[in-house]
Amino acid sequence: MRTKRRVTQTLVSSCAAKLETGEQAMRGIGWWMGLAILMTALVGTTVETFNFEEPEWVEAMRKIHWRFSGQKGTFAQFGDSITVTMAFWAPLPYARKNAPPEMERAFKIVNSYMRPECWRWKGPEFGNDGGKTVKWALENVDNWLKRLNPEVALIMFGTNDLTHVSVDEYRAQLKALVQKCLDNGTVVILSTIPPRSGFVEKSAAFAEAARQVAAELKVPLIDYHAEILKRRPHDWDGSSEKFSGFEGYDVPTLISRDGVHPSHPTKYRDDYSEEALRCNGYSLRNYLVLLKYAEVIEKVLLANEGELRGTLKPSDLAFQNWMPKAPPLPPPKGKVIRVTSVSELFEAVEKAEPNTTILLADGHYHLPRRLEIRKDGITLRSESGNRERVILDGGKHQLGELLAVTGCSDVTIADLTVQNVRWNGIKLDTDTGVHRVTIYNCIIRNVWQRGVKGVRVPPNIPRPTGCRIQYCVFVNDRAKTFEDDPTDNPQTFNGNYIGGIDVMFARGWVISDNVFVGIQGRTREGRGAIFLWHDSRDCIVERNIIIDCDVGIALGNSWKPPDIEIHCTRIIVRNNFIVRCPESGIVADYTRDCLIAHNTIHDPTNKLGRLIRLVHDNEGLRVVNNLLSGPPIKNESSSKMVLLNNLIVPDYSHAFVDATRGNLRLTASAVDAIDKAMPLAEVKDDIDGKPRGSKPDIGAHEFR
Numbered sequence: 170m171r172t173k174r175r176v177t178q179t180l181v182s183s184c185a186a187k188l189e190t191g192e193q194a195m196r197g198i199g200w201w202m203g204l205a206i207l208m209t210a211l212v213g214t215t216v217e218t219f220n221f222e223e224p225e226w227v228e229a230m231r232k233i234h235w236r237f238s239g240q241k242g243t244f245a246q247f248g249d250s251i252t253v254t255m256a257f258w259a260p261l262p263y264a265r266k267n268a269p270p271e272m273e274r275a276f277k278i279v280n281s282y283m284r285p286e287c288w289r290w291k292g293p294e295f296g297n298d299g300g301k302t303v304k305w306a307l308e309n310v311d312n313w314l315k316r317l318n319p320e321v322a323l324i325m326f327g328t329n330d331l332t333h334v335s336v337d338e339y340r341a342q343l344k345a346l347v348q349k350c351l352d353n354g355t356v357v358i359l360s361t362i363p364p365r366s367g368f369v370e371k372s373a374a375f376a377e378a379a380r381q382v383a384a385e386l387k388v389p390l391i392d393y394h395a396e397i398l399k400r401r402p403h404d405w406d407g408s409s410e411k412f413s414g415f416e417g418y419d420v421p422t423l424i425s426r427d428g429v430h431p432s433h434p435t436k437y438r439d440d441y442s443e444e445a446l447r448c449n450g451y452s453l454r455n456y457l458v459l460l461k462y463a464e465v466i467e468k469v470l471l472a473n474e475g476e477l478r479g480t481l482k483p484s485d486l487a488f489q490n491w492m493p494k495a496p497p498l499p500p501p502k503g504k505v506i507r508v509t510s511v512s513e514l515f516e517a518v519e520k521a522e523p524n525t526t527i528l529l530a531d532g533h534y535h536l537p538r539r540l541e542i543r544k545d546g547i548t549l550r551s552e553s554g555n556r557e558r559v560i561l562d563g564g565k566h567q568l569g570e571l572l573a574v575t576g577c578s579d580v581t582i583a584d585l586t587v588q589n590v591r592w593n594g595i596k597l598d599t600d601t602g603v604h605r606v607t608i609y610n611c612i613i614r615n616v617w618q619r620g621v622k623g624v625r626v627p628p629n630i631p632r633p634t635g636c637r638i639q640y641c642v643f644v645n646d647r648a649k650t651f652e653d654d655p656t657d658n659p660q661t662f663n664g665n666y667i668g669g670i671d672v673m674f675a676r677g678w679v680i681s682d683n684v685f686v687g688i689q690g691r692t693r694e695g696r697g698a699i700f701l702w703h704d705s706r707d708c709i710v711e712r713n714i715i716i717d718c719d720v721g722i723a724l725g726n727s728w729k730p731p732d733i734e735i736h737c738t739r740i741i742v743r744n745n746f747i748v749r750c751p752e753s754g755i756v757a758d759y760t761r762d763c764l765i766a767h768n769t770i771h772d773p774t775n776k777l778g779r780l781i782r783l784v785h786d787n788e789g790l791r792v793v794n795n796l797l798s799g800p801p802i803k804n805e806s807s808s809k810m811v812l813l814n815n816l817i818v819p820d821y822s823h824a825f826v827d828a829t830r831g832n833l834r835l836t837a838s839a840v841d842a843i844d845k846a847m848p849l850a851e852v853k854d855d856i857d858g859k860p861r862g863s864k865p866d867i868g869a870h871e872f873r
C-alpha cells in the first residue's frame with residue numbers, strides 16, 4: 170500500500186487584468202509562468218490523501234530504475250510508422266483542445282519532467298521508422314540504448330510483423346526486446362498494436378501476446394488494441410464500406426481508410442474530447458501514452474528519488490565537492506597565542522589582550538563550560554586552517570552553550586568545528602553590545618536549538634551591526650528528539666525549537682556561502698536555517714545552500730511582541746539554493762521593502778505549497794526572477810508587492826545538475842530559465858560569483 174497525494178490549485182485574483190501583462194507573460198512555457206504584477210493573489214490548496222493498491226509493475230520497475238544512471242527525463246519511443254509520425258506525441262505541447270482534467274494533469278507532470286527534446290525524437294536513430302518490425306528493433310536496440318540511454322522507453326511493434334511472423338515468434342522477440350531494455354536499467358512501457366483490417370484475429374493474438382509479455386516481465390502496459398475496441402467495438406475499421414465516403418486519415422473512426430494506421434481526421438486534430446477520442450486514432454494514442462508515462466513518473470521515477478534520498482546521510486549531503494569553498498584567511502596579525510589543550514584555551518581567552526589571535530592545535534577539545542570571549546579584536550581559529558581537525562565539543566559535559574561573545578566587538582571565529590551542544594553553538598550576547606563578529610569556515614554540528622544565536626536587544630543598547638557568517642556548514646545528523654533538549658518538550662515546542670542562525674535586531678549583516686543540511690525538528694516543524702527577525706535591517710542573505718531543513722530562510726515570523734511592528738526591513742535574499750524545506754523555502758512575514766530575487770527552490774512534493782510564502786504585512790516586497798520547482802508562490806499577504814518573472818514548474822528535476830543532492834545548477838535542458846530573467850540592479854552575479862551579463866538566467870545559477 171502506498172499513499173498518493175493529489176493537489177488541486179486555483180489561482181484567484183481581484184485584479185486578473187493585471188495578472189498577465191503583455192506578450193512576455195504569454196511566452197512562458199512553465200505552467201505557472203508567474204509574470205504578474207499583482208496586489209492580491211490567493212492560492213488555495215487542498216490536499217487529499219488516500220490509499221490504494223499499486224499494480225505489480227510499480228515495485229518491479231522501481232527495482233529496474235534503481236540501476237539507471239543516465240539523464241533523468243529521457244523518454245524514447247521505439248516503433249514503426251505509427252510512432253515516427255508527427256501526429257504522435259510531438260503535437261502535445263502545442264495544443265490539447267478539450268483535454269479532460271486527468272490529461273492536463275498528466276501533461277503537466279510529463280512536461281516538467283521529460284527532457285523537452287524527447288517530444289520530437291523521430292527517426293531511425295531514435296528507434297522509430299516506417300515499415301519496421303520487432304526483429305529490426307531487436308537488431309538495433311543495443312545501439313539505441315547505448316546512444317540514447319533512455320530512462321523510459323515506450324515500445325510498440327507488430328503491425329508490420331502480422332503478415333509474416335507467427336504469434337509465438339512475435340511474443341519471443343518482443344520479450345527479448347523488452348528484456349534488453351530492462352537490462353539497461355530502462356523502464357519499459359509496452360503497448361499493444363491497434364487492430365488491423367484483414368488481420369483482425371491475428372492482431373488480437375499479437376495484442377494478447379504483448380499483454381502476456383507485460384505480465385511476465387512486470388512492465389506497465391498501454392492496451393491500445395483494447396482501448397480502440399472499447400470505444401469502437403463494431404466500426405473501428407475505416408476501410409469498411411461504411412466509411413467509403415471518406416479519404417485516407419480523414420475517417421471519423423479510429424483506424425484510417427488503409428485499415429492499418431490510426432485515423433487522424435482534420436476535424437478532431439489536437440482534440441481530446443470524449444468524441445475525439447473515438448474519432449481520432451492518434452488523439453487516443455497520445456492520450457493513453459501521456460497518462461501512462463505520467464503514472465510511471467509519479468509511481469516509479471519520483472518515488473525512487475525519494476527513496477534514494479532516504480539513503481543519503483546529512484553528512485554526505487553537507488560536504489560535497491561542488492559546494493562553496495572558503496578562501497583561506499590571511500595569516501594572523503599582531504599578538505598570537507598557541508594552545509593545545511582545554512585549559513590552555515580557557516586561560517588564553519581569559520587573559521588575552523585585545524587584538525590577539527588564539528591558534529588552536531589540531532585536536533578534540535571537550536569544553537567543561539561555556540567559553541566566553543570578552544575582548545575586542547580576538548580571533549579564535551585553528552592553526553592548521555582545517556576546520557575538521559579542531560573540534561570544540563559540548564557533548565561530554567552536556568553544555569547548553571559552547572562559545573559566546575560578550576560585551577565586545579571585532580571578534581573572529583574561524584576554521585573550526587563546534588558540536589554537540591544542547592542549546593546554542595555560538596551565542597552572541599548582543600544585549601551587551603556586540604558588533605562586527607565574523608564566523609568563518611566553521612562546522613556547526615548537532616546543535617539542538619540554534620547554531621548561531623543573537624538575542625533580543627534592550628532599547629538602550631546599540632543594535633548588533635556588521636556581523637558576517639560565511640562559508641560555514643550547519644549540519645545535524647538527525648532530527649531533534651526530546652532527549653536532546655529537556656526544555657523543548659510537549660508542553661513547550663514539542664521538539665521543534667531548532668534552527669540554524671537566529672538573530673534579532675541585526676543591522677547590516679552578511680550571511681553568505683553557507684550550507685545547511687538537516688536542521689529538523691522532531692515533527693519537522695522547526696525554525697529557519699536562517700531566521701532574521703525583531704527589527705532586523707539592511708542585511709544580505711546570499712549564495713547559501715539549504716537542504717532538507719524544515720524552513721529555509723525566514724524573514725520574520727507570524728508572532729511578534731507589541732513593540733515590534735516589522736521584523737525585517739530592506740533585506741536582500743538572493744542567489745540561494747533551497748531544497749526540500751517542507752514548512753517553507755523562503756517566508757516573508759512582516760517585512761518592509763525587502764527583495765527576494767534569483768533564488769532556486771526545489772520541492773515538488775511540498776504539501777503546504779510553500780516554496781515561497783508571503784504572509785501578513787510585506788509592504789514594498791519584491792519577489793523577482795526566482796525559480797520554483799514545485800508549487801507556485803503562496804501569497805497570503807494583502808500588501809502591495811511586486812511578484813515578477815518567477816518561473817514556476819511542478820518538477821524541474823531534469824533541468825538541474827542533481828536535485829536529489831541539492832545541486833540546482835542548471836543544465837542545457839533548462840530552456841525556460843536560461844536567458845529568461847529580467848536584469849536586476851541588485852543581482853549582478855550568480856551563486857558561483859559568475860557575472861550574469863545582459864541576459865540573466867532565472868534562479869540562482871547562471872548557465873551561460
Ligand SMILES: [Ca+2]
Nearest residue numbers: 864865866873
Ligand atoms: Ca544567461
